[in-house]
Amino acid sequence: MKLRRASQQIVALGRELWERRLVMGSSGNLSVRLDDDRLLFTPAGACLRNLSTSNLVVTDLAGTALDPSLRPTSEFLLHVAAYRTRPDVFAVVHTHPTFCVVWSKGSSVLPRDTVGAQETLRDVALTPYRPAGSLALAEEVAAALRRGIDNVLMERHGFTAVSATLENAFVQTDLAEEAARIAYVSRLAGFASGD
Numbered sequence: 274m275k276l277r278r279a280s281q282q283i284v285a286l287g288r289e290l291w292e293r294r295l296v297m298g299s300s301g302n303l304s305v306r307l308d309d310d311r312l313l314f315t316p317a318g319a320c321l322r323n324l325s326t327s328n329l330v331v332t333d334l335a336g337t338a339l340d341p342s343l344r345p346t347s348e349f350l351l352h353v354a355a356y357r358t359r360p361d362v363f364a365v366v367h368t369h370p371t372f373c374v375v376w377s378k379g380s381s382v383l384p385r386d387t388v389g390a391q392e393t394l395r396d397v398a399l400t401p402y403r404p405a406g407s408l409a410l411a412e413e414v415a416a417a418l419r420r421g422i423d424n425v426l427m428e429r430h431g432f433t434a435v436s437a438t439l440e441n442a443f444v445q446t447d448l449a450e451e452a453a454r455i456a457y458v459s460r461l462a463g464f465a466s467g468d
Contacts, residue, residue, distance in 0.1 A: 274363070279305045279313050280326035282439050287321030290368060295446055296321050300369040300431070302346035305439060306356055310334065314345035314352065347406040354411035355435050358418045362435040366442035369431035372453035377428045383449060384456050394448040395423050402428040424449060 283303050290296045301321050304314045314330045315321065331339045334356065336349035346352070352365045376383055382399045385391055398417035403410035414433055417425045424445050425433045434445040 274305060274307055276307060276313065276331070277326070279307060280329050283313065283315060283329060284324045284326055286366070286439050286443055287315065287324040289443065290366075290446075291320070291322035293447060293450075295368045295370045295450060297369065302348050302352070302367050303439065304346075304349075304352040304365045306363045307331070311339070312336065312352065312356065314349060317344040317347050319346075348410075350406065350408055350411040351414055351433065354415040355418055355433075358415040359435065361437060362418075363437050364439040364442045365433065365435050366439065366446050367431060367433045368446055370446065370450035370453070372457050373426055373432040373450055374430065375457060376453040377426050377430065380428060383426060383452050385452060387452065387455055390448065390452040390455075393444070394452055395445060397424040397426050397449060398422045399426045400428060402430065405430060 283305060286303060290301060299318050299320050302315045304312055307313050310333065312332045312334065314332060315324060316328050316330050319328065330343040330345040332345055336345055336353045338345060348367055351367060355362050355365050377399065383397045385394050400413040400417060403413055414425050418435060423435050432446055432449055434442040436442040436445065
């Protein structure tokens, strides 16, 4: 993918994620595989609402910035692991959606029992808690991706979606948050999964 187009897509998606409340503060990060040698990341500590094409970080496949004055997201290991594990992955969206995080604290996989989730939301794996930005977290996510799963709910942390495009990864993230919200509200209302 061309750098300019990928940069514009990341900036636009960052704002969309913010507006949909799928990220807050400086949480969440995005990346795109530009070609066989380069990745494009959101910068460390950035609020996705305020991204600009000039502050995105181009790295090699190990996540090392080509411009040493720039630093990619602290979750770069997770992204690098996704690209190494799955050659079909060209975009990674990592967010901290409220209901996904709440659901992950119950240590169970998101139910996909609504029509919308069954038709469109792909399988979701749940990984045990590992520290943010750690190699251990990256390895847990990579293990789930190796099984062909595109969506990973990380205990007490957030949600990662991988896809061939940023748009598809965004849609999966949005659907997962809605599934988590419905599951949570259903439990409060006294409905069991599948009722």
